[in-house]
Structure formats: structure tokens, C-alpha cells
Amino acid sequence: MIAIKAYRGQILYTPALDEMVRLERGYVLVDGAGVVIGTWPHLPEEYRDIEVEDFGDRLLIPAFVDVHIHASQPPIQGLGHTEGSSWFADYCAPVERKYADAPYADAINRDLVRAIWEHGIMSANIMCTVHVDSAKNLFEHYVKTGMAAAIGKMNSDYGAFAPALESTEDSIGGTAAFVEWATGQSDLVQPSVAPEFAPACTAETMAYLGQLAEEQNLIVHSHMCEGDFDNEEVAKRFPEEKLYGKVYEKFGLFGRTPTAMAHCLSCTDEEIAMMADRGVLLAHCPHAILNDPAGGPLLPVRKFLDAGVPVGIGSDVGGSHTFSMTRSMVSAIQISKLAPGYRSLSFAEAFHMATKGGGRLFGKVGSFEPGYRFDALVIDDARWNRHADYSLEERLTRFVYCGDSRDIARRYCAGREVLQPETMPRG
């Protein structure tokens, strides 16, 4: 018999976009496979003999889900964000190319899993570069951590937007090799397909990726509508489809399997409706908007939510300076108030985006509802929970606004505690 276990604490989670469930000193019951049985305010009679792990007054929340990370870019976090910077040419492209170097990529990857762990991101959607061996290296590190991730070798075999242009043969062959190698290695770490974006891929490669994704039910991870430049390129190269969404759809890359599209800053109403219809996830990256050297257009995220598009939060390191999902949540709320004409985000909505919203990319992830994978964080908010009688939601709000990774006391993925990946230099 597989043991059922109860976790007790100050429980908060968001089963729906604007619905925060609070259970004071409640229980989450988890089966031996790491799947949530349910939450209860009191331990049900039939479970009175099971093991209870009691976190006391600490907060117990679903772990964070980051739906858009570039593996090669932590070395440029924080750089190239002021007016006049050539972020892509001076920062992004060089580190993407450098990631080809195996010892260097190994060092970056070790720090990457450590940073993702530090920030309580138990599920991460990660785009590597075009270099297969570096992606394999990350995959190998990841499998050892006990955290969940979708990891993709990037494809960019066309045009001027590829930071490291590859041949179509290498692009297709590399992805085929990576996916074959990675498949079945882990229950928690899976290969994805990750075309950089339509302007940087040939039709041949995109068609292959779409087919592969469908055959093997792989997550699709890409970018869409970052600005006018890529929309124009798409319209030029694909005059029949004209729209980004239609190009991806033509190649089977738009929601046939779980799909995350980063940015979507300039999506048309038609594309937004397509995203909603196909369940394509918007990977909302508030820091990429705020760090755009020119000051990005403020995504009207409400428009996507109102249309029924699922929305998760992407740190978008290195478009972002931080892996902190709490800082991304704060920025998402802040910029939502600056988009004129749209109701801004509530705290519960931002929290939902950072947990269950993004979690849907990985299946039943990001909530404590029955059937969900028990991915959780224990938050020791003692330093923020002083001198006042805060409600549970206020405590969570203060952790998100004021706190940081120091307040994350414990991390769980699929019912197992995840310890710091390995000891590396501070940070």
C-alpha cells in the first residue's frame, strides 16, 4: 500500500482566476504518487492515522511555474535595458552563441537550475539555444534535481533574427536527436519543441516540429508578436497566412499540444480569439516589457483573459533581470494599471497566473485541487508577519510584494521535497 500523507499549514491557492481559497491551518492530502487527494479544514476521520507534516503557522502555497526562460541568458540578466541599448546584438546574440561551448554551458546550466530552485519554480518551460549538447547537459542536470521542466533545443535556421543560425538539416536533425535522447528519461523533465519564432525558422523546420510535437505530444514553446518588426516579417514571408497565429497553426504549432507563446504584445483580436479557441497559453513576461530599451508596449493582459486565453507568467530571463516570480507578479499588477481602458489585475489573478495559469502547460499543476501534482512551497514569512494581525491573503500579498527567496523555507515537487541542487558559490 502506498502511503497517503497530509501537509498542514496556512493554505492558499487559486482554483480559478480570481478565486483565492484560504484554509487556516488546513490540510492537503497527497497520495504516494505525489498527487493531491484534496484539501480539508480538518483532517477527515478516515485519514486520522496518516502521517502529518505540520508547517505550523507558515504559508503553504502551490509552487511557482515559469513558462518562459532562456537557458543561455542568465549572464546578461540586468544588462542592456536602458534607452539606446542594442540588447539583441550586444547582449542576447553573443551569449546564445557562447552556449555552444560545452564547459561554459555546463557552468551556466548548473547556476540556472540553482537559481530556478532558489526562486521556488518547480515547473519551468525552458528554451535552450540551437546547440544540442548544451540542451542535453541542462536536461541531465535537471533530471537530478527532482524539479519539473520542459526543455527545448531552439530552432533558428532562417534569416537575420537568428542569434546563432543553423542549417535546416542541423535544425531538424538536432531536434530529432535531442527529443529521441531525452524521451523517457524522467517523469518530470520532458523535451519540448522550441522554434525561436516564425521569422527565424524555415517552413520545412516548422512543419517537422509540428509533426513531431503531435506525434509525441510535446509542449510547443515559442515567441509571438513581440513587435512590429516580426509581424512585418511574418506577413512578408507568409502572405497567405499573414498572421503569426495562422502561420504557427499551419505548421501544427498552435495548440494541438500544450503550447506557450511568449510576449504576444501586438496580437490582433483574431489571433487572441484563436489562442482562446486552441487553448494556447500566453506567456506574459512583464519584465521583458519594462526592460525593453525603448519601453515596450504595455500588454493589455485583461483583453486576453476576457477572451478566455490561458495566461501564465514568464520571467523571460534574460529579457528579465530576475527569476523571481514574485517580482514578476508585482510588475504584472503594476503595468496592468497603466494600460488604459482595461481593468487591472487583482492579486489573486496574478497569483493564479504564476501558479495554476502557467501550470496547465504541464498538466494538472499549480493548484491543490484533487488530481493536481503536489508542487508546493512553504513560506516562512515571519519577518513580514509582525506587529499586526494580518489575514492569510495579506500575508501572502506581503510575501509577494516585500519578500524574496529568503522566505521560501521548503520546496516540493510531485510530493517530494526538493533540496538545493548542489552546493555552488553563493547565490
Add this chain to the structure above:
Amino acid sequence: MIAIKAYRGQILYTPALDEMVRLERGYVLVDGAGVVIGTWPHLPEEYRDIEVEDFGDRLLIPAFVDVHIHASQPPIQGLGHTEGSSWFADYCAPVERKYADAPYADAINRDLVRAIWEHGIMSANIMCTVHVDSAKNLFEHYVKTGMAAAIGKMNSDYGAFAPALESTEDSIGGTAAFVEWATGQSDLVQPSVAPEFAPACTAETMAYLGQLAEEQNLIVHSHMCEGDFDNEEVAKRFPEEKLYGKVYEKFGLFGRTPTAMAHCLSCTDEEIAMMADRGVLLAHCPHAILNDPAGGPLLPVRKFLDAGVPVGIGSDVGGSHTFSMTRSMVSAIQISKLAPGYRSLSFAEAFHMATKGGGRLFGKVGSFEPGYRFDALVIDDARWNRHADYSLEERLTRFVYCGDSRDIARRYCAGREVLQPETMPRG
């Protein structure tokens, strides 16, 4: 003879708004009174026998200056920032009133000095509440820390905007008592005059404060032009002056002594020109803008800089969720890119605002130029300075964007190391 001492490290500071001085493994020479003699790339021959404190590869930068803090508001950090919240009524006013309670205020004040220390703010401009004893308590704690501050008992004896309305007699009497009590207690901690803002003060009180400030050369600390509501109130109550700046000027509160005005979101061109002419400091509080439940107007900070207004950064806790000056700098840069029609802030400009810009309120503070008080931070950025050959400015940029108080290894004020004020619970 008073000993001269040299501090060696990777030195960066901003003598002018957009000018970053970098000295690789350079020296700052400081006299026995804690005043900077100058900086050198190599130790000058005549000083070859002095003591050198070598910070190795660590960054050595001027300490941060926070020009706008509300002492009573840390308990509401992070709360009331989403659309529809009544921040003033539900969060601000209750904690302002609660600060009357001595044991409570003592607890808040202990945490406050600890938080300000943690974030490397060696000079802080702090507005307390109307309650004299609580302001005295903070002053007493502060004197023990070795950090610099201007601390003011707030005045609010008029109208509906006072979180804790006092009588005019109490307002004037309280400030008189506080300033008399505080004067001469410390070289580093000074009393200020702190009218809440013109709409919340009687003419009698403002006249008294202006006179007192001038007689004793006290810093003036207030708010100005937060929005339409207070502009309208000023125009109604002072039909002759009409403008905020003119009201403050009428009462001697507009630059006769060092003056910091928080927010200034809706200043007219005339008021901006007056600020420049009188040397009134804009306390720019980017998080107060971003946290406004309604989404504040984006201050065109460039307009103030172009007009010659001195600008410093205020955390504005509790309008802000954090005392982190680095996070405020990042937000200042980010929102400056969103104000249409104005050139955004460079990194050096934001750094200047957080150091020398705000430092002018306290005299020669915030730089390593000769004659400046040696207030400094040693930054151990090892976790951000990996896997690439970063320039000194890139290292500083990464600390500011990616780092946090964990990276502040040592703190100096007036030439003396400042240790953690006292041991309190974590955080």
C-alpha cells in the same frame, strides 16, 4: 594627529548626473573626521604609509540616500496596491494612528532602522506621524546606529487629509518640543520640519514651521502635487497663491533651507521652474506611482532634470513595498521609458539620483569627491560576476538589477563602519 585612511576597491560613483567615474582597484582617501580627501587610481606617494583597507575585487560605491520614508508605514508595505483599494483609509491612516502607542512604535522603529540599514541607506529622510514621543523614540534608536537621518514629527492640523488630526496648538507645540529636544544630540541625526502637506496644515502652523526651519537651518520634508485632489484643495484654500509651490514659499518652506518634496506628479511648469530656482529637491518615488491602486500618472522626471531640479529617490515606504533603493532605481528607469515624449533615464542618472542626487539634502553626501562625507557600501557581487568578463559598470548594473541586500557586504557612514543595529528576528 588624526589618521588618514585609504579604502581600496573597485570604485564607482557619479559626480554629475550622467557621469560615472570608474577606478579599477582604486583608492578613496578619508580623513579622521570621515571626510573624503579624494580618489586615486594609485596610492599617492605622500600617503604611502597610511592604513589601507582593501576590499579586493568588491565594488566600493557611495551609500544610498533615501529621501522619503514614512516611519509608521512598514506594517502596510505591500498592501492596498491593487485597483479598488482604499489605501489611505484602509491602510495608511490606521497605522499612522496606531503609531501613537509607545510600545508599538518602539517595535516599529526598531525594525525600521534595521531595514534601512539592511538596504544600505546611510542617509534617510524620515517623516514620522504627529506623535512626538514616537518620533523621539525613533530619534533615540537612530542615534545609536551610526547612520545619518533627518527625522521629523509630522504636522497635520487641518482638514480631511490628516490621518491623525491634531490641534494647531499641539502641532506647533509638538514640533517645538521635538526640535528643541533633538537639537545637538548627534552629528548625524537631525530633526527636520515635516508638514504632511499644505492641504493638511493650517497657515499658522506652516508659518511657524517655516520660521523654525530658517532659524535653525532645518531640512523641510513634505509632499507636493500628488494628484488633482490636493491641487484643488490648495487652490481653494489659498486662492491668492493658487499653486502649491507658492503656498510653501509664502510660509518659508520652499528652499530657504534644504527641502525635499515628495511626488510632484502634477507640478506646473511654473512650479518646476521655482523648484529649480530654489534648489528644492524632487523626492522621486517610482514605487508610489506604480503602486497607486489606480495606476499613478507617470512622472516625467526628465522634465525636472532638464529644468535643473535636483532629484533624489524616495522609497516612500509604505507607498512602496520595499526599502530597496536598487529596486527603486530599476523602477525609475523602467517607468521613465513609459512617459511618452521624454528621454528616459540612463543607468548613471538613476544611480546619481540614489546617491549624490538625494545626498545634497544632507550636505556633501553621496559621492567620493573631496569634501564629501565618506558614506559607502562594499558590494560583494560574486554571485552576479561569474562566467563573463564584465566591466565595472556592468557589474554595478547587475547588482542593481539582479542583486539585493544580501550582496551588501559592508556599510560605512562618516568614515565609520556601521554594523547591524541590533539583533532582531530574521529580516
